[in-house]
Amino acid sequence: MFAVQMNIYLTLLLVSIAIHACLKLERREQGNPLFLVLLLLTLLILVLETFSVFFAAPEYQRAGGFQRIIEVLGFALAPLLPFCISLYSQQRVFRYDSSQSRKWSRLSLPLLLNLLIAAVSYLLSPSTTEVGHGEAQSLLASFSYLTTGFYYLVNLLVIYAGRWKVTREECLVLGMLSGSPLLFSLFQLSHFIWSGVTIALVINYVYIVHNQAKRDPLTGLANRMAYEEYLAAFQRKTGRKLAALNIDLDDFKQINDSFGHHEGDRALQLFAQSLAATFAGKGLAVRLGGDEFLVLLQEERPEVLQRYVEALQERILTHTRQLQLPYTIRFSYGLTTLDEGYQSVREMVEHSDALMYAKKQGKEGKARSKTR
Incomplete structure (x- = not known):
């Protein structure tokens, strides 16, 4: 009974x-x-x-x-x-x-x-x-x-x-x-x-x-809640090593203006899939908002981090060709590691973000000079 x-x-x-x-x-x-x-x-x-x-x-x-x-x-x-x-x-x-x-x-x-x-x-x-x-x-x-x-x-x-x-x-x-x-x-x-x-x-x-509750509804990547939770857990670890990869899509506004916001959402989802697949098991991929992304990796070797970035670029290029998209998904990035002497993880992420925007502005400046 x-x-x-x-x-x-x-x-x-x-x-x-x-x-x-x-x-x-x-x-x-x-x-x-x-x-x-x-x-x-x-x-x-x-x-x-x-x-x-x-x-x-x-x-x-x-x-x-x-x-x-x-x-x-x-x-x-x-x-x-x-x-x-x-x-x-x-x-x-x-x-x-x-x-x-x-x-x-x-x-x-x-x-x-x-x-x-x-x-x-x-x-x-x-x-x-x-x-x-x-x-x-x-x-x-x-x-x-x-x-x-x-x-x-x-x-x-x-x-x-x-x-x-x-x-x-x-x-x-x-x-x-x-x-x-x-x-x-x-x-x-x-x-x-x-x-x-x-x-x-x-x-x-x-x-x-x-x-x-910690997922971005559009892309399925981690959101800011997951980011804050990850940082809190990371602060309790000893022997810490960490790298921050800030990413911003290039000419994303042009995709929205030329093909509509629905296609813009599709581009974000395709990029997020490539990002998640590249860094699966290697780090936390976060959508900060809009076309801005962040990856936190427990890795500090420059050659390994660079291979990850190249793998991401190759994966996106492959998806673009397979789907025969009428546009190219490109991105600018900034990369920093905690062993460079930062006082906190947030300071490291802010510097990575600044490096990313500097690269992005450099690309935009070259594009404008070519059109003149």
Whole structure:
């Protein structure tokens, strides 16, 4: 009875979060639509598990056929959730690397085999779905448990492989989606496995909403709130190294005037995508406002920083050619490092901003001299 009460409570909790997510979650953010799928799939599994425990009572033995359908569905859907969790982590960690998605067709084979076994077991005999004392007594149950555990481990491997692309905080939050159910499994707390998944989903949702408040709605880059939070965290570190890259787009007003503000917004989004992809896992990319951007990098070697700038220029040029844009996205930048003797990070950023404007004015001066 306690398991039923717990599942009902968690179901109500997930329903409230799912409603809030449908209303407030930014659908354009990669991974968010799949997170909604995780919420709904977990809800379905919790409901099936609740009915399974409910109909297992002696007074409901006459509903054995219905009990059988619920158990088969439960075993069939159980591996689907960790598979989607692994796919969700892949989208979050490798959000700027589309080639990673090609590998998932092969990883879906155990899931398809589990669905096939579930269908066959339902057609053959009720005995294939019997479970005693929490331990699988059938081919379906055994394969379902193994496949579920396999996908939880895949999720942890995905996070480990892309750990350098995201923050430690995000790695920890994503890892909880697999860590909590695996931990309950090790202690043989089978009735609480989905409770662990639910708690991890709640924590992930809090993390998503918190980060959404720190995102620029147009470009998806960090906003000033994220910038201030990053500085506060950086001040607490020892052995600090940091570089500031201030960026301003060249002739952005001309794009707006010639092609309209909608195309100007598109240019900002394309530039932001290139900026985020170039510095993914390397630093914080911020949209300060308008066509002004800032990247904070925990790196001070001039040759490495210059390679980053060149990679950004090359990426933007490639996107411009692929999309056959009627204009060129160019930018001016200022680059400073904290080891140059600045009293604070803000002073370093202000100097980087001044260097950027000096370069920009120099370009504009050359352009005017050519037109005379």
